[in-house]
Amino acid sequence: xxxxxxxxxxxxxxxxxxxxxxxxxxxxxxxxxxxxxxxxxxxxxxxxxxxxxxxxxxxxxxxxxxxxxxxxxxxxxxxxxxxxxxxxxxxxxxxxxxxxxxxxxxxxxxxxxxxxxxxxxxxxxxxxxxxxxxxxxxxxxxxxxxxxxxxxxxxxxxxxxxxxxxxxxxxxxxxxxxxxxxxxxxxxxxxxxxxxxxxxxxxxxxxxxxxxxxxxxxxxxxxxxxxxxxxxxxxxxxxxxxxxxxxxxxxxxxxxxxxxxxxxxxxxxxxxxxxxxxxxxxxxxxxxxxxxxxxxxxxxxxxxxxxxxxxxxxxxxxxxxxxxxxxxxxx
Amino acid sequence: xxxxxxxxxxxxxxxxxxxxxxxxxxxxxxxxxxxxxxxxxxxxxxxxxxxxxxxxxxxxxxxxxxxxxxxxxxxxxxxxxxxxxxxxxxxxxxxxxxxxxxxxxxxxxxxxxxxxxxxxxxxxxxxxxxxxxxxxxxxxxxxxxxxxxxxxxxxxxxxxxxxxxxxxxxxxxxxxxxxxxxxxxxxxxxxxxxxxxxxxxxxxxxxxxxxxxxxxxxxxxxxxxxxxxxxxxxxxxxxxxxxxxxxxxx
Numbered sequence: 360x361x362x363x364x365x366x367x368x369x370x371x372x373x374x375x376x377x378x379x380x381x382x383x384x385x386x387x388x389x390x391x392x393x394x395x396x397x398x399x400x401x402x403x404x405x406x407x408x409x410x411x412x413x414x415x416x417x418x419x420x421x422x423x424x425x426x427x428x429x430x431x432x433x434x435x436x437x438x439x440x441x442x443x444x445x446x447x448x449x450x451x452x453x454x455x456x457x458x459x460x461x462x463x464x465x466x467x468x469x470x471x472x473x474x475x476x477x478x479x480x481x482x483x484x485x486x487x488x489x490x491x492x493x494x495x496x497x498x499x500x501x502x503x504x505x506x507x508x509x510x511x512x513x514x515x516x517x518x519x520x521x522x523x524x525x526x527x528x529x530x531x532x533x534x535x536x537x538x539x540x541x542x543x544x545x546x547x548x549x550x551x552x553x554x555x556x557x558x559x560x561x562x563x564x565x566x567x568x569x570x571x572x573x574x575x576x577x578x579x580x581x582x583x584x585x586x587x588x589x590x591x592x593x594x595x596x597x598x599x600x601x602x603x604x605x606x607x608x609x610x611x612x613x614x615x616x617x618x619x620x621x622x623x624x625x626x627x628x629x630x631x632x633x634x635x636x637x638x639x640x641x642x643x644x645x646x647x648x649x650x651x652x653x654x655x656x657x658x659x660x661x662x663x664x665x666x667x668x669x670x671x672x673x674x675x676x677x678x679x680x681x682x683x684x685x686x687x688x689x690x
Numbered sequence: 691x692x693x694x695x696x697x698x699x700x701x702x703x704x705x706x707x708x709x710x711x712x713x714x715x716x717x718x719x720x721x722x723x724x725x726x727x728x729x730x731x732x733x734x735x736x737x738x739x740x741x742x743x744x745x746x747x748x749x750x751x752x753x754x755x756x757x758x759x760x761x762x763x764x765x766x767x768x769x770x771x772x773x774x775x776x777x778x779x780x781x782x783x784x785x786x787x788x789x790x791x792x793x794x795x796x797x798x799x800x801x802x803x804x805x806x807x808x809x810x811x812x813x814x815x816x817x818x819x820x821x822x823x824x825x826x827x828x829x830x831x832x833x834x835x836x837x838x839x840x841x842x843x844x845x846x847x848x849x850x851x852x853x854x855x856x857x858x859x860x861x862x863x864x865x866x867x868x869x870x871x872x873x874x875x876x877x878x879x880x881x882x883x884x885x886x887x888x889x890x891x892x893x894x895x896x897x898x899x900x901x902x903x904x905x906x907x908x909x910x911x912x913x914x915x916x917x918x919x920x921x922x923x924x925x926x927x928x929x930x931x932x933x934x935x936x937x938x939x940x
Binding site (some may be wrong): 554555557558559560561562563565566569570572573574575576577578579580581584587 | 742744763764765766768769773774776780781782783784785789792793794796797798801802803804805806807808809810812815851855
């Protein structure tokens with residue numbers, strides 16, 4: 360009884376401090392993202408704007424992968440396929456003159472959800488290495504399918520005649536507006552994934568990551584839980600594809616090459632698996648490093664590999680965990 | 691007479707030429723603690739796997755609460771009211787004790803997979819979980835990550851998870867496996883307290899525990915039940931003594 364009385368406030372305090380960090384860090388990040396474009400404009404470095412925008416867009420994709428890989432423990436190696444599907448949906452619709460964001464986003468979400476449901480229904484029957492290989496295979500199938508879309512440029516890809524409109528207004532043509540719209544989508548995606556991860560569904564998903572047999576023994580259908588998460592995750596990655604196509608005003612099969620799927624995994628490992636906001640941080644770290652190293656040498660990928668190895672070896676919980684330790688929170 | 695909550699009829703399982711479950715029939719009445727004993731290799735674990743649904747028998751039926759669940763998945767059996775504990779401790783190490791037990795309770799609740807609303811502060815589930823945690827005497831550790839518990843505490847957590855499922859029947863697969871004398875006594879005490887409230891099928895090596903807990907005991911030897919009866923009847927059963935207990939148990 361007395362032990363309970365003393366441990367309860369301590370536990371509550373711990374929970375509060377954890378909660379404080381888990382809200383402060385994303386807010387700090389959001390403030391930075393919101394201010395950076397203004398800084399870029401003020402200093403005349405507007406080329407930075409497109410890099411920051413890419414970070415925000417791929418941050419959505421990394422975040423979506425973190426839901427199934429970080430929270431759910433499902434190592435999907437074909438996640439770039441969803442980015443590609445979203446991008447091609449946008450590309451094809453803009454090309455056909457039906458490119459309004461209010462049409463493209465629902466269409467891309469639907470296409471991604473269907474692809475996720477079909478491929479997930481097969482791949483989630485397997486586990487471990489088999490799951491990795493099957494998701495990779497489905498990803499490659501999507502890649503080769505897009506290469507065969509000769510009407511849309513085949514291997515060369517498709518240049519968009521213009522960006523998507525929003526309710527008929529061409530507001531996305533402005534780089535700054537486009538950035539803030541992307542940031543809005545990132546915030547919405549983050550809040551959604553965070554709510555899902557902390558929900559009853561998310562707890563069952565996390566439980567199934569650690570001990571699927573036990574979670575099944577409670578009466579949960581583990582397959583259905585994972586399929587649900589896979590579909591949500593695929594849809595969000597599809598959304599990031601819509602933004603990516605509009606930002607680059609170009610789509611090509613390269614968006615869904617398996618290397619892109621690998622990069623997404625890197626991002627969330629760098630950021631800290633399952634930390635959600637860490638996935639966005641990981642996307643930022645990855646793209647900034649890529650930018651810095653590629654300006655340094657054409658063999659930048661070699662240095663990149665070394666950095667990633669060191670990083671994984673020395674920071675177990677990724678950047679999110681590093682931030683937690685630096686701010687004096689519990690590791 | 692009331693319908694048994696666990697009923698096994700003519701269960702048979704073989705791996706190749708090796709018959710591991712040979713025409714086993716047994717039942718557990720409401721509130722009864724039925725123990726299953728037998729020497730190593732008698733087929734107790736295989737039998738438990740078939741009842742829980744992780745192994746399919748070659749023949750026979752398994753009924754939980756009067757419903758035929760032969761061939762159903764472990765999850766379907768759980769939903770029908772069968773809870774279990776595992777021989778090798780099976781918990782979710784990254785959730786705290788409360789989270790583990792609340793997740794067990796969640797499976798039985800309406801909208802078990804709701805996508806919104808924080809699960810960790812879900813009072814309906816937490817209240818149910820706290821009651822189960824209190825019932826096994828683990829309240830002081832409710833906030834601890836389950837992975838940090840001692841082995842004995844994890845064994846007790848398993849029982850709390852089973853209770854939170856509000857089951858009709860509980861399979862207890864060696865609940866005292868690997869725990870010391872003192873903790874073993876604590877678990878016996880705990881199971882005594884639960885007796886009469888749930889139908890329980892207990893597999894256990896600790897004979898002292900089995901004889902002090904069981905209402906009935908079934909003895910499994912080479913895959914068949916050679917005797918079923920009260921502890922006193924089993925103690926003096928000549929076939930059991932010959933096959934298993936030996937003279938020192940007399």
